Amino acid sequence: MKNRLKVLRAEYNFTQADLANKLGVSRQTVNAIEKGKFDPSLPLAFKMSKLFQLSIEEIFQNEELE
Amino acid sequence: MKTTNWEIQVKKNTKKLAIWTALWTSSMALATFGPKFIWDENTILTILAVLLNALLGLGMILMNIRHINALDDLQKKIQLDAMGIALGTGVVGGLSYSLLDITNLISNDAEISFLVIFMSVTYMISLLIGQKRYK
Structure with missing residues (x-):
């Protein structure tokens, strides 16, 4: 699954550690999601959606559906 | 950091x-x-x-x-993968080890401590691989 997390993080001027702290996850998890190595759970995706005030679809794009 | x-x-x-x-x-x-x-x-x-x-x-x-x-989600996944591998190899390896004992292919009795050590080592190696994979 593709995502815009890295871009959004840069727009908000967050480091990976800042974002990890705000989401209540490890920095390793933020890094793995940004690199597309790991897809977050629905609750974590909703947390990101709330934090960046975007819909989940605006953050994550399912390549299989495109 | x-x-x-x-x-x-x-x-x-x-x-x-x-x-x-x-x-x-x-x-x-x-x-x-x-x-x-x-x-x-x-x-x-x-x-x-x-x-x-x-x-x-x-x-x-x-x-x-x-x-x-x-x-968090990723750490749980790494733990689950490691536990699954340790449990799977423990059951398969443990039963094979028991068979070796029952059929007298090994001279010593099968010891539960070997199985515990085997599962622990498998779990630790799987955890390290998981951590490295998502680094």
Whole structure:
């Protein structure tokens, strides 16, 4: 699954550690999601959606559906 | 590198789990060697030592559940993968080892401690591979 997390993080001027702290996850998890190595759970995706005030679809794009 | 609140909480839980594990293994040593070297085969004391070991083991399991529940999505996945591999290889390897004993293909009796060591090593290697994979 593709995502815009890295871009959004840069727009908000967050480091990976800042974002990890705000989401209540490890920095390793933020890094793995940004690199597309790991897809977050629905609750974590909703947390990101709330934090960046975007819909989940605006953050994550399912390549299989495109 | 900045430590997140989440990481501080996980470190606290890991430390608590390490303490419970140390207590459990110490009580295991006490129940194993106590009857021979400390209380001269006294049955009541041996039963108490085994009960203490079981209770501390229960505490360790509950602390492990709390530790895993506090992990984030990725860490849970890494743990689940490692546990699945350790359990799978433990069952398959353990039964193969037992078969070797039953069919007398090995001269010694199959020892449960070998299986525990094998599963522990498999679990640790799987955890390291998982951590490296998502680095």
